Amino acid sequence: MHFFRALNSYLRQYPALMQETNMNNRIWAQGLLIALLWTGTSCRMLPSVRPCPPSGSLSGDVLLSTVKIHTTTQADDFSNPWRASRPSQGNGTGFVIHGKRILTNAHVISNSRFLEVQKNGDPKRYIAHVRFAGHDCDLALLDVDDPNFFEGTQPVSFADTIPGLGDTVTAIGFPLGGDRVSLTRGVVSRIDQSGYSHSAIDQHMVLQVDAAINPGNSGGPIFYNGKVVGVAFQGLSIGDNIGYAIPIPVIKHFLDDVEDGHYDGYPELGMDYLELRNPAMRKSLGVPPSESGVVVTWLDPFGSAYPHLKAGDVLLSIDNCNIGEDGTIVLDGNPVQFTEILERRQVGDSITVNVFRDSGILTLAIPLLNSEDPFIFRNLYDVQPEYAILGGLVFAPLNREILKTIRSGFSTPNDQSLLYLSRYAKLDGFYRDHDQFVILIRRLPHPVNTYTDDFMNGHVVEVNGVAIRCMQDLLTAFSAPVNGFHRIRFAGTEEPLILDAEAVKATQDSILGQYGVPAPFCIHRPGDLAHE
Template sequence: MHRIPTVLLCAALLALSAVQALPAAEEESQIEAAVVSIDVTAQRGDWYSPWQRAGILQFTGSGFLVGPGQVMTNAHVVSDAKQILVRRNGNSRPYFARVEFIAHDSDLALLRVSDPSFDAGVAPLRLGDLPSLLTRVRTYGFPAGGEKISRTEGVVSRIQFVTYVHSSADAHLAVQTDSAINPGNSGGPVIQDGLVVGVAFQVSAELNDVGYFIPTTVVQRFLDDIRDGSYDGYAEMAIRSSNLNNEAYRAFLRLPAERGGVVVDAVLPASSADGLVLPGDVILAIGVHTVGNDGNILYHGHTLPFEQIAEEKQVGDVLRLTLWRDGGELRREIPLRGLPDAERVRSRFDVLPDYIVYAGLVFMELDRAYMETFGNFWEQAPDDLLYEQFFRRDEHPQDPPRRAVVLSRILPHAVNRNYRDSANSLVSRINGVPISGLTSIPAALARPQGGEQIFELGDVGNLLILNAAQADAAHAEILRQYGVAQDRRLP
């Protein structure tokens, strides 16, 4: 496991930096002409009152041309967008844009501007390679929504895996720089020797004057993914591993002294490696890269976690592992696929929450977006919800994924009086029917027991009982009373 430093999103943000030796005036002019400001009007779903939308938001970001009519920016700049306007540097005319592809797991988006005059005579920027440590970079963008382009310079100080704050759950390679960071620069290009080496996207919450940009290894993977017209997302090995420096453990595994690697602690069920890699296996190599006892490989002159090789793969690709098992070496080919429940652990964007309302009882599936209704650090969240969302999978990695359902709110009415304290409870059964996901609820409600709707809450089965006939009769009245236009939105 890799310790991930805490990072904060720069709201619509960032400015990092670019270039070994300053570009010639003509090259500088070409770069600036390809950088755009982005004005966004957005409206998210409301995970507290899921039948309605949250308030309208307006914010700014930056982007740059990567192809005819195509603008690269951050996903967090254009998430939940209702209107997107882009302006080229030096041109005050706004152009309408739309999201063509978006990757919330890697905080990247590709916009399309259909008006051919938008980029007439402007050359798209070209992608470069991963920059070397201690080299200078320059970031371009429009901080705080200003009309004038900004350039800031800094030094590449670290290349490592960090949590991408937009999704709050995905860790990818990022490049750290000491370039000045200002809100509004998110999505701007980071340039070195006239080439894009990254996309500015977030800042550190722990260190002053430290920002991160998304390297072109991640950007190119995104562009490769969308070549077929859709974004499939990251393939996941879903292997939990530990460093292998303890001599007693190495002797127990009968691992020769000259061999390095990491030991597999767990493999998530239904993941790419399930059944092919076992707990207790030692990963000696990934592809052609030898894995050290610290879990690192040598990658294009950089020491990086071995997961970087899997990071570059697409869904459907094959990953080759060299393993040590039962005192001998073997090889495995892993057909890569995504995790089926990955969205449950991410912040949610560009979707509306699913729900069911019955007689004032509001049911939702437990996911990160729901937990975020308790605040940034979930300090007000019940312990059983925290455990279910964040810890159960870690403690029981071999259990199949489950779609936990929460009684999220109770809209007060005479038919459900005295049950308000039952809100934010996990729902285990309805009328004796085990509940797994919202789609299992309608059939369960259709089977009242002895004229009663019986809801079992939590692991201990606390009961909430409604008279079925009275609940059915009150249902439409409650919907009207609270302005709920539809009593459900199902996945």
């Protein structure tokens, strides 16, 4: 499906999804959408779970170590960024691992205000807290204060490798809000990289299983031969039950990452490439017939490869794994995309690549980074929205949550420009000289700001002669009106929005009070959006 049509359709239906579903169903709706975007496949409602008897390879300890998570969540309202939405309740599944910790999905505990965990067959609930959340890989670790919770539980054992195609696995969880643990068997039908719906943009390895993985199953363990091989996290139905699990390499990466007490996330190579299948391209680049690889076409200025590779380079191998002309390598006996190597590395590690450049082969070491990148438009969680209000006009930095608030179907030029910026900010170089794109997101109606609706969702480029590169620039510019007026210029138009500076100053407090806004602005310090 074309990106713009898909995102357009999604954003039109998003408000209804927010109103009609609780936390777990909401992430399921997003999961179905991401599967649709990545596969181009139509999707329908998932059927209910068909419980099956416990597998002979699973002990009673496994059932006791699988826990139900009760959540009270409260997401921020990015259309009214000074307030939060109404609290909602949901539930998911988790399981006890070494170190008296509980592993679950990040989407189960995102925006949580209160968490409780409950063992199978035990009515008592115990207060839990989020220790780490990896929103890019949809995994989280919980702590439980009361040591009595862990009495009678045993940490699960993790497998060393992923199961093979056709292997039968067992999913354990508390689907659809049930109070008793349920077991469902299925067969591993596919192993591939795919989109993770929680962040909406990240890709990692997934296990596709022909078993029902429903809301409530999220965060539950997937077992093979008595050991955990995955964590249930997404579902899709196409005729038969299809569910998705986060496999061992992703789980191991997350657990290894947090060993130092901080979650750094995944390193980003940051490059686009073409497969080296076209004979004319191969000939024009002078690549010897004995070599294969992919052609670098673009480098992300925030990526690890940016200082080391060039557009036109042919990437031949990565960490001694030869890259095929289709971009695959063989890893653990399976053909996977060469980027899977980075999935097995941590931020701060290095990779070695062989590159064909200028008729010769170079060997380069690339340190792996995960630089803070304001132009990656992930779904945001557990982050207080930024905003600034002047004369009842509300400004905010462009992000994915702002895009979700647009209800026009992206039918106006300003709306379409925001969508374009979100997609091509780096590809077309718009990121240069910007830390954020500042947007006029709404108007709190008042006589001081009448007839300004045509500027809604406009990208602010200058205020009072000051170039606007971030929210802090906006505050600086607002402090210095020119000849008694605030002149706000937007991309794509010559005529500025003009406000009477004295009238704005005289009415600022009354407007804030009228609309229940506690503060005129909330702006993050650099680094506030880094991984927790």
